[in-house]
Amino acid sequence: MKKANPAPTMKDVAKEAGVALGTVSKVVNGLPVGDAYRIRVEAAIEKLDYQVNSYAQGLKANKTYTVAVLIPNSYTPFFSHLIYQLNMALLKRRYRMLLCCTDYAPNTEQEYINMARQNKVDGIIGLTYDPNLVVDEDIPFVTIDRYLGPNIPCVASDNFAGGQLAAEKLADLGCRSVAFLRVGSSLTNEPNKRRAGFENGCLARHLNYTMKILEDGESFDEFEIFLRSHLHDGRLDFDGLFCVTDRLAYFIIEMLERMGLRVPEDVQVIGFDGVRNFGDCDYACSTIVQPVSEIAELCVQLLLQDDSSMKPPLVCLPVRYAYGGTTRENSRQ
């Protein structure tokens, strides 16, 4: 248990850099400090091969430099990107990330929050689904996509604007009669605003529109029944569809093909999320892209900032449209 060579301390770094100890501490903890100071401190850290001992630091400062991320899983493309960007945003600040996949099990989320308290993580970033979730106000908590109360900052895409953008885009692309398809949880969450935004956009652009919203537990077959009821002599009543996620768009496009309809020639389809094939190849479909990296960065900023009076209850970040082969832009180029 003896140390052969004592590791360099923060004091050694301060001496080497010719700055105050507090300045080193700020740099190490990712707090604002003048660039000139930062560069000197970083050079000294490099030279001395100084390693932050987070565990010891945690004991001293009652901090663990650890943040727990609660999310259903890591394989759904939107979640996998969010995890990656959160990881990058935390590591940049020398924070570590505890990943907690919840698999949508409501109790699991609550258990994690309790576990997180016991383990004294410095905060939690949660994309949660438990309708009865209780989050203590004494743990810093930032929620994604779901508003949990005025004292818990919520970060999301601007889902309303995204729905509206989808309608406007379909109108721009020549659609006259469109439908919105949704399936999802009955939970009140930010993605639910996609519908209202779409409706708003349709009204503004005088598009005929229809909504088909499945309840929890209803099968995707309902969409096929719905679409077939709008199929007359091989023609669909709709020339544009807005699907609430790219994943739903994927199933709907398969359905349309089974029905003998071509995408985008007969029906244009826009999804939501910005999923890329294999994570980094082209878009799976034409889509409203969520700003995943900005969402992650803001979550971490809000979680770690000291002044809680500055924390806004809900921040909606701008989305954008991207072409992904299921709309008719190509033909106009």
Next chain:
Amino acid sequence: MKKANPAPTMKDVAKEAGVALGTVSKVVNGLPVGDAYRIRVEAAIEKLDYQVNSYAQGLKANKTYTVAVLIPNSYTPFFSHLIYQLNMALLKRRYRMLLCCTDYAPNTEQEYINMARQNKVDGIIGLTYDPNLVVDEDIPFVTIDRYLGPNIPCVASDNFAGGQLAAEKLADLGCRSVAFLRVGSSLTNEPNKRRAGFENGCLARHLNYTMKILEDGESFDEFEIFLRSHLHDGRLDFDGLFCVTDRLAYFIIEMLERMGLRVPEDVQVIGFDGVRNFGDCDYACSTIVQPVSEIAELCVQLLLQDDSSMKPPLVCLPVRYAYGGTTRENSRQ
């Protein structure tokens, strides 16, 4: 800082369950114990709402009940599934997972290993790429896909058998002349055995075969040049292709379509990994499926087991073939 109600301790649980303290400890730490005991302890934990205080436990037992996972990123489909399955396997044992995305940066991997030492994690599971990586023998370390030395267990798919299976499958599906396409790191790792296995399978089944292996940094365009050099009067010299990953297969299929070739009618394509669209929908292509859940489970078992003499240096787990639309099974059904 005063406690209003003292939380139940492990002693309280032992008393409630009528078992020895050591038995509670075993259950809490996921160690083997008779089912009858486990059930009683779990019931007592439930009744008393006993929460494991891992942080305090870490201080006492010099354990953190935390495992670091080093992996390039969380958005590549194979990695995102691996992260999910590792998370599940660790949580089942009440271990927490620190996720460390390395973005293929060699220094980052080494930094994490150093950081992990300082933070006293109980072990590291790493899918690493740094050719000069140094792993101290005093940290429990399990490596995925890359053999790092006799004292560091390596878990991988049976990549050789997978390559062989791809060749056999193409032969079964009527192919006569096939090619193997690979791009990847020059690092010596387990996935490199896919080539040798494929070659072996081709020889055993008397298939004509050609290899096209890109070096680090060469563009995918080289594959198109290669394929076009084998295109005569609209017919390709090959009726089957084995791509080293599903991701490569995705690009190759796009290329073949640009060249006016139909998949699977003109050319059958098999990839490797078992990637599913949107993480859980159908296979992106016909593929050799890696047993991700089994890899994760074994990594965690090997990492946490006490008896290091029992740790095998290399374990290759069985793969299987899955149909994903780019081979001709359908026509035979």
